[in-house]
Amino acid sequence: MMFLARAQSSKICRFCKRAFLGSNPAVYCCLFCAFWDRVAPPNENGCCLWTGNRNFDGYGTFTFGSKRRYVTEVCLQLHGIEVVKGADKMHSCNIRHCVALEHLSQGTHLQNMKYAAQQGRLGGRPNARPLVR
Ligand SMILES: [Zn+2]
Numbered sequence: 001m002m003f004l005a006r007a008q009s010s011k012i013c014r015f016c017k018r019a020f021l022g023s024n025p026a027v028y029c030c031l032f033c034a035f036w037d038r039v040a041p042p043n044e045n046g047c048c049l050w051t052g053n054r055n056f057d058g059y060g061t062f063t064f065g066s067k068r069r070y071v072t073e074v075c076l077q078l079h080g081i082e083v084v085k086g087a088d089k090m091h092s093c094n095i096r097h098c099v100a101l102e103h104l105s106q107g108t109h110l111q112n113m114k115y116a117a118q119q120g121r122l123g124g125r126p127n128a129r130p131l132v133r
């Protein structure tokens, strides 16, 4: 790996504390560190809440370099899961800024609408059955 000497200097990553070469205003050595430093530890529901930026709809967004991306997509990628193009990212916990991998799934828009209907979010009759496992 070649680094341009010009605008880069040796820094300590804010998350993993390793030394890295980066240009201002970089404070993380890699995408992984920049992501996980903004994720809260799991709460009582197992949700790992994104503490960074959120868009108008309440979905977490993440800017690394010059690209702005949805945190759900970044999370799937960091776990080695391929992001399906055009697929909606669903949260089983219904918390849009949750990035717990177990709560995330990908589906088509149709599946998502069905799921929302099952959850009673589309104005239909709420599902009154108790959850039995
Ligand atoms: Zn790091």
Ligand SMILES: [Zn+2]
Residues within 6 Å of the ligand: 046, 047, 048, 091, 093, 094, 095, 098, 099, 100, 103
């Ligand atoms: Zn969750």
